[in-house]
Amino acid sequence: MKWQIKEIDIYLQAKEYVDTAIIPLIPISWGNDIKSTVQMGEFIHLISDELERQFKGRVFQFPPYTYLKTEKLEERLIKMNEWHEHLKDSGFHHIIYLTSDVDWKQIESDLNDTLLWVPSIPLEHLDQKYKVETLSNQIKQMIPILTNKWQKNENETN
Amino acid sequence: MSEKDHKVSRRQFLNYSLTGVGGFMAAGITLPLVRFALDPALKVGEETEMVAVAQVNELTNEPKRFDFKVNQVDAWYESEVSRSAWVYEEDGKIVALSPVCTHLGCTVDWDASGDHPNRFFCPCHYGAFEKDGTNVDRTPPTQPLFLYDQEVRNGTLYLGRPRPQV
Numbered sequence: 001m002k003w004q005i006k007e008i009d010i011y012l013q014a015k016e017y018v019d020t021a022i023i024p025l026i027p028i029s030w031g032n033d034i035k036s037t038v039q040m041g042e043f044i045h046l047i048s049d050e051l052e053r054q055f056k057g058r059v060f061q062f063p064p065y066t067y068l069k070t071e072k073l074e075e076r077l078i079k080m081n082e083w084h085e086h087l088k089d090s091g092f093h094h095i096i097y098l099t100s101d102v103d104w105k106q107i108e109s110d111l112n113d114t115l116l117w118v119p120s121i122p123l124e125h126l127d128q129k130y131k132v133e134t135l136s137n138q139i140k141q142m143i144p145i146l147t148n149k150w151q152k153n154e155n156e157t158n
Numbered sequence: 159m160s161e162k163d164h165k166v167s168r169r170q171f172l173n174y175s176l177t178g179v180g181g182f183m184a185a186g187i188t189l190p191l192v193r194f195a196l197d198p199a200l201k202v203g204e205e206t207e208m209v210a211v212a213q214v215n216e217l218t219n220e221p222k223r224f225d226f227k228v229n230q231v232d233a234w235y236e237s238e239v240s241r242s243a244w245v246y247e248e249d250g251k252i253v254a255l256s257p258v259c260t261h262l263g264c265t266v267d268w269d270a271s272g273d274h275p276n277r278f279f280c281p282c283h284y285g286a287f288e289k290d291g292t293n294v295d296r297t298p299p300t301q302p303l304f305l306y307d308q309e310v311r312n313g314t315l316y317l318g319r320p321r322p323q324v
């Protein structure tokens with residue numbers, strides 16, 4: 001489900017079915033690496049939209065957490081753990097952080113729950129057909145990560 | 159009338175001229191807003207165009223997934239959105255089903271679960287549908303998968319809007 005008021009109405013009626021939050025992590029910097037930074041943001045945006053479409057009924061797509069590239073890892077970690085705690089308390093059992101920024105890999109084990117790191121692919125020179133193909137290949141690899149996570153959780157609670 | 163009546167003081171002059179300019183500016187701002195606000199309303203009810211999705215000769219009686227894009231207008235924001243369809247041909251008839259699970263909208267997959275061979279399966283809350291889209295009892299969905307409007311022209315399959323099967 002999306003961050004939209006009409007989706008919230010559906011959510012409120014079907015809360016018990018929606019247990020997974022997707023949080024895109026998007027870096028910002030306005031230096032020499034401006035192009036690669038924007039590319040990361042755009043790429044993650046596309047991927048998270050597509051994941052939302054795939055899993056609309058179980059996943060809530062949050063607005064991205066944006067941060068300056070210079071922001072310290074420890075600080076980002078503190079923030080994300082605050083988000084995590086808040087969302088857990090609000091009924092989300094699974095939280096997926098989605099990013100192209102490799103920095104997060106360093107603190108992956110300190111994050112509560114799952115980091116999905118996908119290196120961004122330059123899409124701007126591909127024509128529409130390859131763009132769709134490239135993206136759906138990425139998505140195909142991510143689908144089992146989510147479904148297995150759900151399955152595992154259900155096996156444990158059963 | 160005395161001369162005095164005709165004299166426009168500096169203050170008055172500024173007042174008049176600023177009101178004039180302000181009014182002019184306000185008109186400049188409001189008019190386009192009105193136009194934007196009305197535009198989408200005028201477009202409501204417009205039929206979704208039919209989009210070329212597949213060649214008829216690539217269809218078999220095993221459902222295959224095709225992805226395509228349609229233009230969607232949401233208020234005054236027009237965007238391209240992704241759609242998919244599960245399409246197969248059986249007894250000379252083409253069936254194009256929407257992959258959107260009728261429970262809460264996840265995307266269903268064909269023949270993807272060991273528990274439901276030759277059925278559409280929804281990974282979110284394990285909904286299942288028969289090949290023709292009928293929802294399987296005792297799984298969360300309560301109605302069949304939607305069926306796309308379709309049209310074949312020169313060997314190409316065009317799809318329109320997904321509609322509930324009644």
Ligand code: FES
Nearest residue numbers: 057259262280285
């Ligand atoms: S969204 Fe498909 S079973 Fe719930």
